[in-house]
Amino acid sequence: MSVNLFSLRERLGEAGALIAFSGSFSHSLIEELGLAVRKYLESESVQRTAMMDVFSVYVEASQNVRNYTALKLKEAELSISASSIIVIAKRDEHYEVNAGNMVEHEDVADLRARLEELRALDKAGLKVLYKEQLRKDRSPDSHGAGLGLIDMARRSSAPLEFEFSPVSERYSFFSLRVIV
Amino acid sequence: MENLELAGTTSTPSVRFQSESGLLELNGESYPENSFDFYKPLLDWVREFLETSTVAVRFKIGLTYMNTSSIKSMMDLLDLLEDAHGAGREVTVTWYYDEENDRALEMAEEFREEVTLPFFVLPNPTA
Numbered sequence: 001m002s003v004n005l006f007s008l009r010e011r012l013g014e015a016g017a018l019i020a021f022s023g024s025f026s027h028s029l030i031e032e033l034g035l036a037v038r039k040y041l042e043s044e045s046v047q048r049t050a051m052m053d054v055f056s057v058y059v060e061a062s063q064n065v066r067n068y069t070a071l072k073l074k075e076a077e078l079s080i081s082a083s084s085i086i087v088i089a090k091r092d093e094h095y096e097v098n099a100g101n102m103v104e105h106e107d108v109a110d111l112r113a114r115l116e117e118l119r120a121l122d123k124a125g126l127k128v129l130y131k132e133q134l135r136k137d138r139s140p141d142s143h144g145a146g147l148g149l150i151d152m153a154r155r156s157s158a159p160l161e162f163e164f165s166p167v168s169e170r171y172s173f174f175s176l177r178v179i180v
Numbered sequence: 181m182e183n184l185e186l187a188g189t190t191s192t193p194s195v196r197f198q199s200e201s202g203l204l205e206l207n208g209e210s211y212p213e214n215s216f217d218f219y220k221p222l223l224d225w226v227r228e229f230l231e232t233s234t235v236a237v238r239f240k241i242g243l244t245y246m247n248t249s250s251i252k253s254m255m256d257l258l259d260l261l262e263d264a265h266g267a268g269r270e271v272t273v274t275w276y277y278d279e280e281n282d283r284a285l286e287m288a289e290e291f292r293e294e295v296t297l298p299f300f301v302l303p304n305p306t307a
Contacts, residue, residue, distance in 0.1 A: 027191070027212075027213035031190050031191050034211075035190070048278070048280040048281050049280070049281050049282040049283055052245060052283060052284075053283065055245070056245070056247070056283075059211050059247050060247060060248060063211070063247065063249075127290075131290075131293075131294075134251070134252065134255055134294075135255075138216070138252065145215075145248050145249045145251070145252035147248035147249070147251065147252065148247075148248050148249075150248075151248045155283070
């Protein structure tokens with residue numbers, strides 16, 4: 001690989017990237033990047049509601065990636081979690097949080113169905129779903145409460161965008177975009 | 181029983197649960213690595229406190245940010261207090277929200293909708 005990072009930087013620039021990280025997510029990294037995002041948005045005098053929406057979507061998205069790769073793929077090769085990515089970008093006066101990680105093919109159908117369900121709901125419908133999920137018992141094998149995607153959808157100004165790209169016999173790459 | 185006191189960190193709130201006065205306080209932000217692990221000792225403490233004492237409970241929450249798994253744990257905490265209130269215990273919850281964040285009031289109201297105990301939502305004086 002060439003040592004010249006300019007073309008990589010240019011591609012990030014084209015995507016409107018403010019902060020980008022690719023690699024294995026740790027909790028302390030999520031904290032540090034989150035503080036950096038907030039500092040940046042504060043310096044841009046972004047309204048507090050918008051700033052906390054971006055921060056919140058970032059936390060949910062990155063913790064989802066971390067929880068999935070750390071728990072679900074705990075036996076898998078390191079390269080799987082190392083291919084995770086988060087990009088916080090600004091395009092056309094909107095902030096976006098983009099998150100990507102490897103998912104096993106067997107999880108794709110469920111995830112796709114959940115995302116399609118969220119895309120079809122308006123804000124009132126999302127609130128109903130959120131309240132239902134809040135009252136459900138925790139799944140024993142999860143760090144999360146199953147609320148993250150719903151919360152992201154509630155804070156987004158457009159339906160969640162997603163894509164699955166098959167990369168190997170076992171994995172697809174899952175890309176999620178949330179526009180705040 | 182002993183008080184439960186924890187200093188806050190970047191992603192965990194400060195905890196001040198006092199058994200003698202019945203004053204329980206949470207302040208700061210909450211998005212721990214594992215919310216279930218973080219909140220479990222708090223839930224255990226409150227459960228024991230409710231069983232072993234009859235002191236009126238005042239729960240004061242000044243959390244300026246919570247991730248969704250913390251929200252789930254907060255619901256568990258409020259459910260314990262709701263049950264105690266239903267059984268005749270004096271319980272009040274006061275939620276201090278960040279006035280500059282429109283979403284913060286909404287979140288407080290959504291918790292209030294889930295319980296019947298006295299639940300006050302006030303702007304955070306320090307925000």
